[in-house]
Amino acid sequence: MTGEILAPEDAIRCDACPVACFIKPGRAGACDRYGNKDGKLVRLDPHVILERSLAQGAEAVAFLGNAKDWDGTLVRGPEHFVTAIGAGTTYPDYKPAPFIVSSKFDGVDMVTVVTEGIFSYCGVKVKIDTDRYIGAERSLVRADGEAVGHVTTSEYGSQMLSLGGVHHLTGGSRKQGTATCETLLSLCNGKEVGLTVDGASLLIAAGKPPAIDGNLEERMRVGCGSATIGIFARQWAGKVDEVVVVDDHITGVLSEHQAGKVLDTAPTGIKIAGRRSTAGRYFQVAEPGTSWGGTNITDPLSIIKGFNAKVAWPGLRLLMVSTTGEQFAYFELDEALHPVEKELPQSLRESVDRIRENCEPAMTSVLFMCGAGGSLRAGVTENPVRLTRSIKEKITRVTCGGAPAYIWPGGGITLMVDVTRMPANSFGYVPTPAIVAPIEFTLPVEAYRAMGGHMDCIRPLADVIADENQQKIAMRAENPWPLTTAGGKP
Numbered sequence: 001m002t003g004e005i006l007a008p009e010d011a012i013r014c015d016a017c018p019v020a021c022f023i024k025p026g027r028a029g030a031c032d033r034y035g036n037k038d039g040k041l042v043r044l045d046p047h048v049i050l051e052r053s054l055a056q057g058a059e060a061v062a063f064l065g066n067a068k069d070w071d072g073t074l075v076r077g078p079e080h081f082v083t084a085i086g087a088g089t090t091y092p093d094y095k096p097a098p099f100i101v102s103s104k105f106d107g108v109d110m111v112t113v114v115t116e117g118i119f120s121y122c123g124v125k126v127k128i129d130t131d132r133y134i135g136a137e138r139s140l141v142r143a144d145g146e147a148v149g150h151v152t153t154s155e156y157g158s159q160m161l162s163l164g165g166v167h168h169l170t171g172g173s174r175k176q177g178t179a180t181c182e183t184l185l186s187l188c189n190g191k192e193v194g195l196t197v198d199g200a201s202l203l204i205a206a207g208k209p210p211a212i213d214g215n216l217e218e219r220m221r222v223g224c225g226s227a228t229i230g231i232f233a234r235q236w237a238g239k240v241d242e243v244v245v246v247d248d249h250i251t252g253v254l255s256e257h258q259a260g261k262v263l264d265t266a267p268t269g270i271k272i273a274g275r276r277s278t279a280g281r282y283f284q285v286a287e288p289g290t291s292w293g294g295t296n297i298t299d300p301l302s303i304i305k306g307f308n309a310k311v312a313w314p315g316l317r318l319l320m321v322s323t324t325g326e327q328f329a330y331f332e333l334d335e336a337l338h339p340v341e342k343e344l345p346q347s348l349r350e351s352v353d354r355i356r357e358n359c360e361p362a363m364t365s366v367l368f369m370c371g372a373g374g375s376l377r378a379g380v381t382e383n384p385v386r387l388t389r390s391i392k393e394k395i396t397r398v399t400c401g402g403a404p405a406y407i408w409p410g411g412g413i414t415l416m417v418d419v420t421r422m423p424a425n426s427f428g429y430v431p432t433p434a435i436v437a438p439i440e441f442t443l444p445v446e447a448y449r450a451m452g453g454h455m456d457c458i459r460p461l462a463d464v465i466a467d468e469n470q471q472k473i474a475m476r477a478e479n480p481w482p483l484t485t486a487g488g489k490p
């Protein structure tokens with residue numbers, strides 16, 4: 001027998017996502033985003049409006065084109081931008097977006113269409129500024145024991161994670177999908193998240209230094225071992241005979257490196273473990289690890305296989321240093337050409353300090369990535385492909401909570417946004433599971449008409465910003481005003 005689920009008495013049914021909660025009076029639905037207030041379905045969080053004051057770059061103008069209560073002064077008040085945070089969704093999307101707002105910018109009539117998108121196809125790319133080994137590429141990343149992503153190709157001075165994605169959200173068990181959704185939600189909202197990779201533990205939050213196996217990372221390396229030789233070679237000239245910069249990827253050796261040759265550094269006959277790539281650049285000198293230069297060595301001499309007796313000489317001065325300057329050791333060769341550790345001379349301490357000084361603070365960066373090229377577009381226009389084309393042609397500008405979004409080339413609307421440039425707690429979730437993220441499309445009104453936009457749903461900005469349950473916050477100084485480049489302007 002088939003039949004409809006009957007609503008409990010007094011409950012109303014939320015239609016803002018596929019879960020379709022029944023919500024009793026005074027209660028919230030499963031996602032805590034919608035509630036039953038006096039028999040009405042309401043969005044519980046305030047709707048976020050960005051404000052830009054003159055101090056932040058708004059221009060003074062002689063006439064008030066977009067304010068309804070001009071008081072006669074020559075300068076208008078703060079400009080406003082209606083974000084999608086707290087705006088609500090339009091599931092199943094054939095309805096127009098919750099807010100389609102007209103405003104004037106730079107003499108042009110503009111439209112901003114805002115909606116909270118429900119994204120099953122989404123994830124985060126995480127950049128962790130560290131050389132420390134956190135697991136082999138393609139290793140699974142786990143939260144609460146569930147696979148939520150993997151270690152991906154490392155970048156210059158950073159380890160990278162790719163978390164979430166439709167397979168982790170929908171392709172495994174419910175527990176895995178929930179763990180993935182919770183991990184994404186926390187990272188996107190700037191909260192700290194504990195993850196494990198092959199037994200290593202990570203504690204990360206967007207915009208904060210990462211902790212790896214309980215150790216807070218302070219410095220991002222100055223460069224690879226070879227780059228460090230290139231940067232500091234001149235500062236070592238005459239003060240030391242040989243420098244080895246230990247790095248898991250490319251260990252640099254001053255006397256053999258092109259920079260050393262140009263500075264007439266004499267050969268030292270040093271023999272280094274690993275595979276010689278090009279002059280003064282060695283790969284695989286040790287195993288990856290969490291010690292010197294992202295290797296597993298704790299004794300730097302373990303990567304030195306000796307000195308050629310025909311070239312080296314007693315008293316030869318050797319500096320070994322890591323790519324962050326956090327580890328260093330100074331040696332002089334004895335009569336048998338064995339390195340003997342000595343106190344680091346003051347003249348070399350300055351260069352080690354300089355390496356440390358040149359390291360940037362280690363940070364965790366989180367970019368939210370999602371596909372907005374699906375049904376969400378129907379809330380913007382009756383002819384969705386025209387929205388996609390308009391974005392590609394840079395007529396429509398895409399922002400997330402007012403923060404600029406990078407749109408990938410190729411098909412669809414695949415975007416990335418730095419979550420630290422968005423207002424706090426911009427993200428939500430629904431238990432399908434999927435992430436709810438704000439998205440705004442801004443374009444000239446004539447372009448909106450031409451793409452088949454929902455013209456009859458446009459509301460003037462002045463009306464929208466008079467609504468109740470709003471939170472007005474200052475736009476972030478680092479973000480361009482969202483209307484600035486919409487319409488194909490530079």
Ligand code: SF4
Pocket residue numbers: 014015016017018019020021028029030031032033034035430431
């Ligand atoms: S989970 Fe949230 S959005 Fe989905 S139906 Fe329930 S209250 Fe509405």
